[in-house]
Amino acid sequence: MSESFPTNVSPSREMTAAFFRDSQIELCRIQTPSPEPGEALLRTRMSGICQTDHELLHGYQGFSGVPGHEFVADVVEAPGRRDLEGSRVVADINCGCGECPYCLGGMENHCPSRRVIGIREKQGAFADFLTAPAGNLHPLPEEMDDRRAIFAEPLAAALRITQQTHITAGMRIAVLGDGKMGLLTAMSLFHVCPEVLLMGRHGDKLDIFERVGGRTLLVEPGEDPALPGNNHPGFQLVVEATGNPEGIEQATRLCQPQGTVVLKTTAERPASFPFSRLAVQEQRILGSRCGDLDLALHYLRYGLVDPEPLIETILPWTELPWAMDRSAARGSKKVLLDHMAREERTTSQQEEHSG
Ligand SMILES: [Zn+2]
Ligand SMILES: [Zn+2]
Numbered sequence: 001m002s003e004s005f006p007t008n009v010s011p012s013r014e015m016t017a018a019f020f021r022d023s024q025i026e027l028c029r030i031q032t033p034s035p036e037p038g039e040a041l042l043r044t045r046m047s048g049i050c051q052t053d054h055e056l057l058h059g060y061q062g063f064s065g066v067p068g069h070e071f072v073a074d075v076v077e078a079p080g081r082r083d084l085e086g087s088r089v090v091a092d093i094n095c096g097c098g099e100c101p102y103c104l105g106g107m108e109n110h111c112p113s114r115r116v117i118g119i120r121e122k123q124g125a126f127a128d129f130l131t132a133p134a135g136n137l138h139p140l141p142e143e144m145d146d147r148r149a150i151f152a153e154p155l156a157a158a159l160r161i162t163q164q165t166h167i168t169a170g171m172r173i174a175v176l177g178d179g180k181m182g183l184l185t186a187m188s189l190f191h192v193c194p195e196v197l198l199m200g201r202h203g204d205k206l207d208i209f210e211r212v213g214g215r216t217l218l219v220e221p222g223e224d225p226a227l228p229g230n231n232h233p234g235f236q237l238v239v240e241a242t243g244n245p246e247g248i249e250q251a252t253r254l255c256q257p258q259g260t261v262v263l264k265t266t267a268e269r270p271a272s273f274p275f276s277r278l279a280v281q282e283q284r285i286l287g288s289r290c291g292d293l294d295l296a297l298h299y300l301r302y303g304l305v306d307p308e309p310l311i312e313t314i315l316p317w318t319e320l321p322w323a324m325d326r327s328a329a330r331g332s333k334k335v336l337l338d339h340m341a342r343e344e345r346t347t348s349q350q351e352e353h354s355g
Contacts, residue, residue: 017127018320020057021064025321032129039131040078044339045088046146047071047125047317049327050154051179051243052266053118057324060268061120068125069093069118070153072146081134090152092136092293093117109290126320128339138293141301147314150336151184151307152296158184159299160291161239161262167192174198174235176225176251177242178205178216180310180334181264185239187305190214197235199225199254202331208309225250240264245271248285252277260284310334316341 015032018025035041048070056063071090078084095115096108103111117132118124140149158181167173173193175186178200186198186209198209199217206216219225227234234256240247241264251261252274261283278285299305310333315323317337327335 015128016318017066017123018068019065020053020067023058025057025324027318027320030127033123033131035077035079035131038080038133038135040081040084040134040137041076042073042089042091042130042132042137043076044068044125044128044130044317045072045074046150046314046339047337048150048154049323049335049337051181054324054328055267056119060266063119066123066127066130067118068127068130069116070150071125071130072140072149073125073130075137076129078134078137084134084137084139087137087139088146088149089137089139090149090293090297091117091132091138092290093119093153094290095122095133095136126317126337138297140297144297144301147311147336148300148307149297151300151305151310151334152293153290154180155184155188155299155305155307156291156293156296157181157264157289158188158291159295160288161185162188162192163291163295164286164288165237165260165262167237169193171195171237172197172233172235172256173237173239174254175239175241176200176247176254177240177265178202178209179241179243181243182239182241183208183310184305184307185241185264186214187212188299189239191304197228204331205333211309212306225254227254235259237262243267245269249274252281252283255281255283257281258283260286262286262288264288307334311336314338 013032014029017030019028047068053067056067075084075087093116094109096103096111097113100111115122123130171193173196175182175198189196197215200206201219210216217228235254236259238251238255239262240251243265245267247265255261312333312335314336317339323335
């Protein structure tokens with residue numbers, strides 16, 4: 001799969017895209033999308049597989065289409081923003097209508113008619129090309145390689161918590177779940193709260209946080225996460241990042257009275273919700289989704305969070321079906337997809353350096 005695409009493709013060209021339909025993944029040839037007014041045409045360089053992609057494959061939000069919402073891309077064409085053409089970018093995935101009170105009030109993420117790249121009514125990055133509003137694009141610093149920049153979207157989501165609630169250095173904070181989101185969250189919060197505790201079931205993943213100085217607690221298989229010590233008063237802030245709907249009940253048990261539980265899991269499977277405990281303990285539940293890409297790029301650029309140990313493997317993107325299996329395996333870290341054949345990557349890098 002080393003077919004190379006010229007930079008100035010005509011919109012009528014065909015491309016390869018991965019369709020998710022009825023729990024099946026199909027690589028199809030479809031028409032390359034053309035940018036709508038205000039949009040840019042992007043060529044995917046690298047994409048990342050996220051838990052959400054597994055949920056979409058199995059019908060989350062009735063999804064059928066081309067997913068892929070974590071990506072690094074080259075701007076091929078940006079009719080209204082010629083200055084962006086040729087840049088390497090990451091993108092905000094929420095595309096608001098631009099006209100409703102939410103969009104006008106700076107809350108595009110909550111626009112009722114928003115499209116979300118690779119998740120809701122907008123083709124994603126598991127394809128050779130995609131389109132995105134030019135205003136959503138964030139050009140990357142030259143020295144930041146693709147495998148680091150690809151973490152901008154999930155890291156922004158992790159950092160969102162720091163923008164939603166006031167965190168102090170002396171707070172007792174627990175992050176529940178040592179998956180990609182849990183690790184990125186613990187590594188982010190570590191900068192504002194040295195005592196943050198990461199709880200999870202995988203020793204090798206907890207090690208990643210320990211290696212940067214963080215505290216961890218291994219939850220044995222078959223056991224529920226419990227407070228560390230009998231006299232522990234509970235955590236003032238518990239971030240639920242288990243990826244399982246049961247996580248919310250566990251998080252409220254670890255949370256102290258009047259404490260806050262931050263919900264990161266979006267799994268749709270129903271689970272019992274601890275209403276009475278919330279009322280009696282006067283706990284707050286805070287939903288948390290996408291965050292600020294510029295903040296994430298700042299963290300990546302200055303090495304405040306090093307995502308390198310979170311990479312499981314990088315596979316050619318056309319091996320997506322196998323890559324999805326690999327990423328679904330228990331304990332798997334982030335599986336990345338390379339959209340540029342080796343020769344192509346080398347050539348384009350040479351072009352970048354010579355021009
Ligand atoms: Zn994601
Ligand atoms: Zn809107």
